[in-house]
Amino acid sequence: MIRALRPDDRQPIRELLDSTGHFTAPDIDVALELVDRALSEGEASGYLIHVLTEPDGTSGGDVVRGYVCFGPTPMTDGTYDLYWIAVHVSQQGNGFGRALLRFAEEQVAQRGARLLLIETSSQASYSGTVRFYERSGYVLVARIADFYRVDDDKLVFAKRIRA
Amino acid sequence: MIRALRPDDRQPIRELLDSTGHFTAPDIDVALELVDRALSEGEASGYLIHVLTEPDGTSGGDVVRGYVCFGPTPMTDGTYDLYWIAVHVSQQGNGFGRALLRFAEEQVAQRGARLLLIETSSQASYSGTVRFYERSGYVLVARIADFYRVDDDKLVFAKRIRA
Numbered sequence: 001m002i003r004a005l006r007p008d009d010r011q012p013i014r015e016l017l018d019s020t021g022h023f024t025a026p027d028i029d030v031a032l033e034l035v036d037r038a039l040s041e042g043e044a045s046g047y048l049i050h051v052l053t054e055p056d057g058t059s060g061g062d063v064v065r066g067y068v069c070f071g072p073t074p075m076t077d078g079t080y081d082l083y084w085i086a087v088h089v090s091q092q093g094n095g096f097g098r099a100l101l102r103f104a105e106e107q108v109a110q111r112g113a114r115l116l117l118i119e120t121s122s123q124a125s126y127s128g129t130v131r132f133y134e135r136s137g138y139v140l141v142a143r144i145a146d147f148y149r150v151d152d153d154k155l156v157f158a159k160r161i162r163a
Numbered sequence: 164m165i166r167a168l169r170p171d172d173r174q175p176i177r178e179l180l181d182s183t184g185h186f187t188a189p190d191i192d193v194a195l196e197l198v199d200r201a202l203s204e205g206e207a208s209g210y211l212i213h214v215l216t217e218p219d220g221t222s223g224g225d226v227v228r229g230y231v232c233f234g235p236t237p238m239t240d241g242t243y244d245l246y247w248i249a250v251h252v253s254q255q256g257n258g259f260g261r262a263l264l265r266f267a268e269e270q271v272a273q274r275g276a277r278l279l280l281i282e283t284s285s286q287a288s289y290s291g292t293v294r295f296y297e298r299s300g301y302v303l304v305a306r307i308a309d310f311y312r313v314d315d316d317k318l319v320f321a322k323r324i325r326a
Contacts, residue, residue, distance in 0.1 A: 026238075027238055030237050030238060073310075074193050075189075075190055075193055075311065076310060076311050076312065077311065077312040078312065079309075079310055079311070114309065114313070115309060115310070117307070141307055141308070142305035142306065142307055142319070143305065144280070144304050144305055144319060144321065145304070146242075146277065146278060147236075147239060147242055147278070148238065148239050148240065148242070149239065149240040149241065150277070156305070156307060158307065
C-alpha cells in the first residue's frame with residue numbers, strides 16, 4: 001500500500017535511508033529536512049512524499065518499507081524532480097522501488113507534468129540504481145563531472161510524461 | 164562597492180529583477196524567497212547574498228545597482244551554485260555584472276569551492292547572458308531539453324575554482 005506521509009513516518013524513513021548504506025549523516029539530514037517541510041507545509045512546500053507500507057501483524061498498524069519524494073521543479077512549466085526514492089535494504093528486490101516510481105509518475109502526470117528528472121551519482125555503488133532507472137524508461141540526458149566530489153559525477157535521467 | 168545584504172535591500176532587488184524583463188512575477192517570488200531566507204537565517208540558509216551599490220548623492224546612503232546570490236550545492240563536497248545574478252537594466256554595460264561574478268568567485272574560493280555552476284535558459288533573450296558567462300571563463304557542461312518549458316532548455320555552465 002502507498003499512502004501519504006504522516007509524522008510518525010519520520011523515524012522509519014531515517015532508518016531505511018541509513019540501511020541502504022548509500023547516504024552519509026548529512027545526506028540523511030537533507031532528506032529529513034524535506035520530510036519536515038512536507039509535514040509542516042503540505043504540498044505548498046513543493047515536496048510530495050508518500051510511503052510504501054505493509055501490514056504489521058502484531059500491532060495491527062503498518063510498517064514503512066520505502067518512500068518517495070518528488071515535486072514541481074521551481075521556475076519550470078511542467079518539469080518535476082524525483083528528489084528521493086529509497087527502500088529498506090532488507091526489502092529490496094520485492095518490486096517496491098518500481099511501485100514507488102510508478103506511483104510518482106502517475107501523480108506527476110495527474111498534475112500536468114511533461115518531464116520527470118532524477119539525479120544520481122556516477123559512483124559504482126549506484127550502478128544498480130542506474131540500471132533500475134534505465135529499465136524504467138529513463139534516459140541519461142546530462143552528466144556533470146566532479147559534481148558530488150572529484151571523480152563522482154552527477155548523472156541526470158529524464159522521462160517524458162504523458163498526461 | 165559590494166556589501167552584504169540588508170533588510171532594506173529587498174525592494175530594490177525586486178525592482179532591479181523586474182527591470183531586466185527576464186523574469187515573471189513567480190520567478191521574482193522565488194528570488195525573494197531566497198532573500199528572505201538569507202535575511203532570517205544568515206549563511207545557515209545556504210544562500211549568500213551581496214549587493215553592488217553606488218553612493219546616493221542626495222540621501223548620503225547608497226543605491227543598489229545589482230546583486231548576486233550563491234551558496235554551497237547540497238550533498239556535494241566543494242560545488243557551489245550561483246543562483247542569481249542581476250543588474251538593473253539602466254546600469255547594464257558598466258561592468259557591474261562582471262564585478263559581482265568576480266566577487267562570488269572569490270567568496271566561494273575562500274570557502275574551498277572546486278566548482279561553480281550557473282544554470283540559464285537557452286532562449287534567445289538570454290544570449291547576452293550566455294556570452295557573458297563564456298567570456299568570464301564558464302564552459303557549457305550540460306543541456307536539458309525542454310526543461311523550463313517546451314523549446315526552452317536548461318543550460319548548465321561550470322567554472323573550475325582554484326583555492
